[in-house]
Amino acid sequence: xxxxxxxxxxxxERGRIDMTHGSGGKAMAQLVEEMFVAAFDNQWLRxxxxxxxxxxxxxxxxxxxxxxxxxxxxxxxGNIGSLSxxxxxxxxxxxxAIPLYLxxxxxxxxxxxxxxxxxxxxxxxxxxxEAGVPIVAGDTKVVEQxxxxxxxxxxxxxxxxxxxxxxxxxRARPGDRIIVSGTIGDHGIAILSKRENLTFETAILxxxxxxxGLVAAMTDRVPDIHCLRDPTRGGLATTLNELAxxxxxxxxxxxxxxxxxxxxxxxxxxxxxxxxxxxxxxKLVAICADADADALLRAMSEHPLGQNAAIIGEVFEDEHSxxxxxxxxxxxxxxxxxxxxxxxxxx
Amino acid sequence: xxxxxxxxxEYRDGELARHLSGKIAKEVxxxxxxRFMEFCGxxxxxxxxxxxxxxxxxxxxLIHGPGCPVCVLPIGxxxxxxxxxxxxRVILATYADMMRVPGSHFxxxxxxxxxxxxxxxxxxxxxxxxxxRENPAREVVFFAIGFETTTPPTALAVRQAKCDGLAxxxxxxxxxxxxPALRGILDEPDAMLDGxxxxxxxxxxxxxxxxxxxxKDYGKxxxxxxxxxxxxxxxxxxxxRQVNSAHAVIENEYVRAxxxxxxxxxxxxxxxVFELRESFEWxxxxxxPWSARKLKPDYxxxxxxxxxxxxxxxxxxxxxxxxxxILRGVRSPKDCKVFGTACTPEHPIGACxxxxxxxxxxxxxxxxxxxx
Numbered sequence: 001x002x003x004x005x006x007x008x009x010x011x012x013e014r015g016r017i018d019m020t021h022g023s024g025g026k027a028m029a030q031l032v033e034e035m036f037v038a039a040f041d042n043q044w045l046r047x048x049x050x051x052x053x054x055x056x057x058x059x060x061x062x063x064x065x066x067x068x069x070x071x072x073x074x075x076x077x078g079n080i081g082s083l084s085x086x087x088x089x090x091x092x093x094x095x096x097a098i099p100l101y102l103x104x105x106x107x108x109x110x111x112x113x114x115x116x117x118x119x120x121x122x123x124x125x126x127x128x129x130e131a132g133v134p135i136v137a138g139d140t141k142v143v144e145q146x147x148x149x150x151x152x153x154x155x156x157x158x159x160x161x162x163x164x165x166x167x168x169x170x171r172a173r174p175g176d177r178i179i180v181s182g183t184i185g186d187h188g189i190a191i192l193s194k195r196e197n198l199t200f201e202t203a204i205l206x207x208x209x210x211x212x213g214l215v216a217a218m219t220d221r222v223p224d225i226h227c228l229r230d231p232t233r234g235g236l237a238t239t240l241n242e243l244a245x246x247x248x249x250x251x252x253x254x255x256x257x258x259x260x261x262x263x264x265x266x267x268x269x270x271x272x273x274x275x276x277x278x279x280x281x282x283k284l285v286a287i288c289a290d291a292d293a294d295a296l297l298r299a300m301s302e303h304p305l306g307q308n309a310a311i312i313g314e315v316f317e318d319e320h321s322x323x324x325x326x327x328x329x330x331x332x333x334x335x336x337x338x339x340x341x342x343x344x345x346x347x
Numbered sequence: 348x349x350x351x352x353x354x355x356x357e358y359r360d361g362e363l364a365r366h367l368s369g370k371i372a373k374e375v376x377x378x379x380x381x382r383f384m385e386f387c388g389x390x391x392x393x394x395x396x397x398x399x400x401x402x403x404x405x406x407x408x409l410i411h412g413p414g415c416p417v418c419v420l421p422i423g424x425x426x427x428x429x430x431x432x433x434x435x436r437v438i439l440a441t442y443a444d445m446m447r448v449p450g451s452h453f454x455x456x457x458x459x460x461x462x463x464x465x466x467x468x469x470x471x472x473x474x475x476x477x478x479x480r481e482n483p484a485r486e487v488v489f490f491a492i493g494f495e496t497t498t499p500p501t502a503l504a505v506r507q508a509k510c511d512g513l514a515x516x517x518x519x520x521x522x523x524x525x526x527p528a529l530r531g532i533l534d535e536p537d538a539m540l541d542g543x544x545x546x547x548x549x550x551x552x553x554x555x556x557x558x559x560x561x562x563k564d565y566g567k568x569x570x571x572x573x574x575x576x577x578x579x580x581x582x583x584x585x586x587x588r589q590v591n592s593a594h595a596v597i598e599n600e601y602v603r604a605x606x607x608x609x610x611x612x613x614x615x616x617x618x619x620v621f622e623l624r625e626s627f628e629w630x631x632x633x634x635x636p637w638s639a640r641k642l643k644p645d646y647x648x649x650x651x652x653x654x655x656x657x658x659x660x661x662x663x664x665x666x667x668x669x670x671x672x673i674l675r676g677v678r679s680p681k682d683c684k685v686f687g688t689a690c691t692p693e694h695p696i697g698a699c700x701x702x703x704x705x706x707x708x709x710x711x712x713x714x715x716x717x718x719x
Binding site for chain 2: 266328332333334
């Protein structure tokens with residue numbers, strides 16, 4: 001690509017997004033070239049076409065899309081940029097697929113500081129590079145002040161499923177075991193700790209991470225994993241209910257087996273929320289046959305993103321698809337779907 | 348969960364729970380039933396969340412009481428709040444739980460907000476004051492609800508507003524009192540209670556003395572208990588012992604927070620700002636004398652009811668809804684025909700299905716697998 005020359009460089013330190021940056025004219029071209037293309041840099045973007053062209057092999061492909069509206073955009077452990085890369089990679093990876101390409105669409109509010117945009121783009125580029133999944137297409141729109149909250153990012157990803165692999169939310173069977181890859185609630189609590197009306201001191205970082213490496217290590221050891229899902233919005237409780245109703249089975253989990261950081265438990269206690277419903281961005285739930293469970297748990301524990309993995313319960317036959325939990329106190333209770341909205345704009 | 352929390356986990360210990368469970372089982376008389384009402388929604392929530400019923404012998408029945416602030420607010424007051432929110436000059440500041448409570452024709456504050464009303468969710472009365480300071484051109488009304496626990500913070504906010512001359516702030520006061528509601532329950536012949544698990548946080552404010560009438564006038568024991576599951580188990584054991592020995596006194600299991608006189612400072616603050624209403628309508632319990640508060644004449648300028656010329660209209664409950672009987676303890680959630688079918692947490696018909704402290708919501712979210 002031949003670099004165009006603009007009379008005045010972008011003032012990334014003090015500049016702000018204005019309406020011209022979304023107009024389709026020179027100002028937009030400069031923004032795209034000097035910020036987005038420069039950071040994401042790859043052969044597809046460099047072609048400067050309206051689409052990315054690539055060859056595909058035969059087999060099953062998967063595609064996933066995810067809009068990100070998190071508030072605040074910068075939070076302990078990450079920002080909306082890294083989150084938007086991880087979120088979509090994870091949705092693709094939960095099919096067992098190898099993520100191949102990403103696209104990113106930005107809706108930016110007039111007045112958004114270029115310095116913040118730069119930080120976000122840089123962390124997106126870093127996350128994509130670390131994951132080995134290039135951002136090959138993109139779009140930028142600018143809306144008037146007050147019509148959006150800073151920046152919204154939608155990413156779409158495609159991936160290729162290895163031959164013979166069938167991981168799907170409807171494959172949980174009675175007798176299967178339920179495994180979670182680590183501590184729950186870290187992301188939601190990290191976000192909440194920075195909300196303007198709640199601010200509290202905590203050392204908790206968001207767990208935002210791309211999970212396809214962990215998934216590859218898992219499918220390597222146990223090719224026939226029945227279900228995988230990342231418990232994002234609505235937390236572990238919501239994910240288990242989704243899988244139970246998709247598969248038409250019940251689940252029974254043990255509260256004492258679920259990994260929760262002491263700081264997260266304490267923050268939840270203070271805020272009156274249940275960690276089972278708090279969002280995660282770097283955790284997954286796996287369901288597999290009883291005979292495979294120990295091998296799968298070991299594969300997960302050996303991976304850096306699955307160090308605290310634990311078997312938390314079992315699948316059983318239940319026409320109502322209820323998720324039940326043996327409480328640490330010694331009683332039983334249901335773990336229901338989330339009603340209403342406890343934490344808006346968590347991702 | 349594996350995370351350890353000092354000062355909290357001690358009250359949730361499974362080992363101690365089994366020990367207490369064994370003690371209770373040993374002391375109950377096989378031939379009789381023990382019907383205890385936990386007054387507070389906080390206890391109801393704990394009972395379901397920790398599965399306490401599984402640790403009690405079949406003869407001990409826990410009856411869920413009316414101590415859930417959003418549950419006892421009558422439809423007419425909800426309608427008034429929604430009407431107020433629709434006034435374009437008004438910002439209505441409310442606790443999140445109130446947002447989903449249905450008024451007439453399934454209207455609620457979430458829908459009012461979607462239609463353009465300015466409704467803000469807040470965590471404390473002080474947040475409402477801040478909104479008023481930040482929006483001097485708007486009328487900021489705090490939708491104040493709750494028992495004696497949330498009343499002192501409202502009093503403090505009103506006093507602060509007067510001190511600062513914050514003319515655009517007012518309070519739609521719906522603060523209610525625990526003892527008159529308890530009396531209302533005990534006057535209900537169908538409840539057939541053998542004892543009461545007394546409020547924890549409310550008692551920290553009003554003290555154990557406030558319940559003497561339960562023993563004296565009704566001959567029933569009260570054990571004031573904390574909100575942790577072991578507190579509830581211990582209170583059940585103490586109530587069983589009183590019943591077995593035909594005693595009826597006020598005992599305090601929650602000594603780490605509650606004294607005989609309560610929090611005198613908070614009481615003085617409430618008395619400075621509020622006076623009692625002659626009568627107030629409660630969902631389920633009807634009109635109860637001297638059971639709610641309003642602003643004193645000295646603070647009348649902050650009374651939203653006066654400022655906006657609001658008047659209370661009693662609205663009948665939806666026919667299918669049994670919230671009234673459930674709040675009085677004469678029916679259980681699963682006795683209600685619409686429970687779990689037409690009435691769910693997503694589409695509540697009655698208020699008991701809204702708050703996590705409501706008996707129906709707790710039963711639906713934590714216990715309904717038992718009925719299936």
